[in-house]
Amino acid sequence: MKELKYLNPYFFKYKGRLIVGVFITIIATVFKLVVPMKIGDSVTIVEQYMNGEITDLAYVKQHLLINVLILLGAALLSGFFTFMMRQTFIVVSRYVEYDLKNVVFEQYQKLSLGFYKQNRTGDLMNRISEDVSKVRMYVGPAFMYSITTITLFIVVISYMFYQDPILTLYAIAPLPLLSVAIFKLSVMINKRSTIVQQYLSKLTSFTQESFSGISVIKAYGIEPRINQDFENLAEGSKDKNIDLAKVQALFAPLMILLIGVSNILVIYIGGMRYMDGKIEELGTLVEFLMYVNMLTWPVAIVGFVASMVQQAEASQKRINEFLKTEPDIQNEVEENTPIDGNIVFNNLTFTYPDTGIVALKDISFSVKPGDTLAIVGNTGSGKSTILELIGRLYDVEEGMLTIDGIPIKNLNLSDLRSSIGYVPQDAFLFSDTLRNNIRFGKEDATEEEVIEAAKSAVVHKNIIEFNKGYDTVLGERGITLSGGQKQRLSIARAIIKDPKILLFDDSLSAVDTETEEQILQHLHKISKDKTTIIVSHRISSVKNATNIIVLEDGKIIQSGSHNELVNLEGYYKELYAKQLLEKEM
Structure with a gap:
């Protein structure tokens, strides 16, 4: 029973109820003992009458009647205390x-x-x-x-x-x-x-x-x-x-x-x-x-x-x-650490601990509040890894990642994550109302804030077309919505949070270019005082970014503004030309 020792503190927590339960058990047991004693006594007095030791039949009948009444009372009391015993112990087990x-x-x-x-x-x-x-x-x-x-x-x-x-x-x-x-x-x-x-x-x-x-x-x-x-x-x-x-x-x-x-x-x-x-x-x-x-x-x-x-x-x-499993990510700072959003990667190399894959190699860049950094690159180049490191889903082992000049490990983990609005590539929605899915970013949000966030994510018109509007309950993982609607709902969830840092992981891939342009215009207004990082495969999503970096096999191979990169031979110019041709076709 060594593994069950873990439960001992719970027995101590509810010791008062358990002690009462033990006393009730003893009382119920004592009343149970009365039954054999009185039946034995009844058999003895009948035996004595049969042997002629007692000749008064009326006395025997009276004695037997008293015994029957005692037996009935003892049985009722034993049953009552047994009921109370079960109530005490079973209720404690439910608490535990x-x-x-x-x-x-x-x-x-x-x-x-x-x-x-x-x-x-x-x-x-x-x-x-x-x-x-x-x-x-x-x-x-x-x-x-x-x-x-x-x-x-x-x-x-x-x-x-x-x-x-x-x-x-x-x-x-x-x-x-x-x-x-x-x-x-x-x-x-x-x-x-x-x-x-x-x-x-x-x-x-x-x-x-x-x-x-x-x-x-x-x-x-x-x-x-x-x-x-x-x-x-x-x-x-x-x-x-x-x-x-x-x-x-x-x-x-x-x-x-x-x-x-x-x-x-x-x-x-x-x-x-x-x-x-x-x-x-x-x-x-x-x-x-x-x-x-x-x-x-x-x-x-x-x-x-x-x-x-x-x-x-x-x-x-x-x-x-x-x-007994210790989380790999520990909150090492108890006091609050306010976040402004000045992010710096300095010669950072990262290897996934579970697979051993080297995702980032000697990465260096910075982005400050009010700026937008865009990251482009092939699948598996390390784009999403950068966002995961900023959210401290993994710890940096080689190089440095600082926010507001402080190493990320020295920031309060709760403060860090509460200051981030993250929209993942695979939008996850809960089986709840559309309103509550948006409010997931801000639990106490008003109806006006919910609608405003939905409008900024260009999903409000879609929502009001549903029979129950914002009260529409989604299927598991948001299966009742299209891919684009799920992405826009996730964007609304991040916007309503009003975070210091906005992270978008290819979160416009399932929307058409016209809707994408509307969302980007709203995001441009919203993110004026925020640090924004956009991961995307689309040039249209990143062209207005303050700075764009191009990743290949975990390394930065190009960096600059849209105008600079389209005039520079390499991956970005080729991607731009290819997507421009596809648009014309």
């Missing part, structure tokens, strides 16, 4: 589940971009849902049943020893065998539970990717192949679940067998001792039989608890793997 899910999600938010390149979405989802649910079963039902079992064992066996130590020893003789069997089975359950959870993660990842890429699957007509792949995964998952179920299924018959042995020993040894006069009352023998059978459920639940604990151990181990 809530806390743990928030901790896991917060950790996911902190982890760096490289982490998400190495781990599949389905697996991440499974750990925060299925694995956390398994852990909740340990905190709630498993803990509750353990307390109940321990309390019942202590109270019942203590009372049994008080009544007849010899018979008690015979009655509990099978329990050591039970302990060894539970240990062996628990080890097997732990191993098989881990495998089952791994298969569940694979299934979740596969289905999530299949649903996200359903348009590609249909376009290529490969539904049968995907179905077969899913069937193979499901078959493997089924086999592993059956292997786990086979081991878990051994618990119940094992418990019944050992409790049956205890019952036989109580009847045989108890009967012999009663005939020998060592047990004076027949009611004592009846009590022992009831106590042994009262222990049946707690002993049987040991197997259930062991199974839950082992599954929780396997799940918590998977959760801890991510919780």
Whole structure:
């Protein structure tokens, strides 16, 4: 249970509720003990009447009636306190589940971009849902049943020893065998539970990717192949679940067998001792039989608890793997660091840590507030990498990147990212209203600000054409919009944020040239006091930039204004001539 030690602070956090739960459990257990005691007492008084030791029938009837009323009251009180016990422990488990899910999600938010390149979405989802649910079963039902079992064992066996130590020893003789069997089975359950959870993660990842890429699957007509792949995964998952179920299924018959042995020993040894006069009352023998059978459920639940604990151990181990992962990008500055937007790259070389690809080689340039820097180049030349470094999605290892004269690592990470409006090449929209997707850039934005941002991104007219306008709810990842509409909505999201730094990663590639020109005119007005960097393959998007750099294989091969570069032999002039010809055609 070493992995489950992570949960100890949560037990301490809710210690008040848990202590109350333990007291309620003890009270419920005490009332449960009344039942065998009163039934044993009733059997004894009937025996005494039958033997002639008591001759007053009215007294016997009155005594039995009182016992029945006590039994009824004890049963009702035991039921009430059992209900309260469940409410206490199960509610605590829900609180812990809530806390743990928030901790896991917060950790996911902190982890760096490289982490998400190495781990599949389905697996991440499974750990925060299925694995956390398994852990909740340990905190709630498993803990509750353990307390109940321990309390019942202590109270019942203590009372049994008080009544007849010899018979008690015979009655509990099978329990050591039970302990060894539970240990062996628990080890097997732990191993098989881990495998089952791994298969569940694979299934979740596969289905999530299949649903996200359903348009590609249909376009290529490969539904049968995907179905077969899913069937193979499901078959493997089924086999592993059956292997786990086979081991878990051994618990119940094992418990019944050992409790049956205890019952036989109580009847045989108890009967012999009663005939020998060592047990004076027949009611004592009846009590022992009831106590042994009262222990049946707690002993049987040991197997259930062991199974839950082992599954929780396997799940918590998977959760801890991510919780112990340190983000590559750490906020090393606690105090606030206001950002103006003066960006300088000085002899910067960058290699992606996950792939080893050298994306940038000895890059140097600067851009200050009010200026627009444009970056052009072939695919894979390092354009997007520059934007990722400015957003500190990766750390610079060789060379220097400063903002306002301060190395980027020495800036408060939250202040840095809140000062950036970033529009990625692949626009990501949430399954929410169009209004809320724009407000994602500024949560408290007014309706007027939302509309103004949409107009600046030339998407307002498209939005009001929808039946519900700004209240239109998008499909997953904005699937209900065209590529150009998604890009413009992302631009509106960045504009409404009113950041110090605007980063556009080929974010006008899906709009027509007329709309592009309108957006650029609006951006020119908006970005007068901002630092703007535009990555693009289109000359029309970058021609009005203050400075343009051309990248090739991670190196700057050309730099200058549009007029300078079109008069200079090289990549930019060739690209300009090619796009001019395409426009004329």
